[in-house]
Amino acid sequence: MKNNDEEVEVNSRVYELGYLLIPTIGEENVPVVYGNLKELITSLGGEIISDEMPKMIFLAYQMLKVTQNVRNRFDTAYFGWVKFEMGSDKILELKKKVDLDPNFIRFLILKTVKENTIAAKRFIHKDFKRKTSTKKDGENEEVVSINKEEIDKEIEAMVAA
Amino acid sequence: MKQDYFSANNIKHIDYKDIEILRKFLNLNGKIMNHKRTGVTAKNQRALSNAIKNARFLGLLPFVAK
Structure with missing residues (x-):
């Protein structure tokens, strides 16, 4: 049992932290909060793999957060994410610290993998390809019609001969 | 969608941030579509539903759309 515990502690895994920041902090303070989060991760022995700056988004539904006995409702938020590698023993500490952040x-x-998991960009290309393929089909039809005319002419020439 | 969308497009990890892809598997009310309708393999359907649920938690997708 002891050996198993030690193995669990030694394991370093790839995690992803997705988060929503309150919109009241303002555009200019977003990089500050973002920097502090990165510092917190590195201070806990984490190695940042990739990340994205928090961006203002419209939330799909209204969210509630109670701070100091006051209910706050949010319709917008800054959404950002960080992918990092960290020891599995430190992740709980990170969670507790982020929990306290107002x-x-x-x-x-989330547990994730090192590779980039976002695939949305690849799809736009595929859609374009599909569109071009449909256009090609249209062109083929035109070509066929031209061929028919040519064949008609040839037949007429044959009949005349 | 008769074929598995994810293996056809070579997607190995279904990400909760890929909202455009995840939206294809929601009906008008924001419910997750049946695997019979999506044609996604059982393994990918499980990953897909987890990804949608994570996206819902972070307000990227709705729980209920009116």
């Missing part, structure tokens, strides 16, 4: 509405820690 700038976060919500956050989500």
Whole structure:
């Protein structure tokens, strides 16, 4: 049993932290909060793999957060994410620290892989390809019609001969 | 969608941030579509539903759309 515990502690895994920041902090303070989060991760022995700056988004539904016995409702938020490698023993510490931060509405820690998992950009290309293929089909039809005319002419020439 | 969308497009990891892809598997009310309708393999359907649920938690997708 002891050996197993030690192995669990030694494991370093790739995690992703997705988070929503409150919109009231303002555009100019977003990089500050973002920098602080990165510092917090590196101070806990984490190695940042990739990340994205928090961007203002419209939330799909209204969120509630109670801070100092006051209910705050949010319709917009700054959404950002960080992918990092960290020891599995430190992740709980990170969770506790982010929990106490008043700038976060919500956050989500997930186990993930090092590679880029976002595939949306690839699809736009595929859609374009599909569109071009449909156009090609149209062109083929035109070509066929031209061929028919040519064939008609040839037949007429044959009949005349 | 008769074929598995994810293996056809070579997607190995279904990301909760890919909202455009995830939206294809929601009906008008924002419910997750049946695997019979999506044609996604059982393994990918499980990953897909987890990704949608994570996206819902972070307000990227709705729980209920009117």
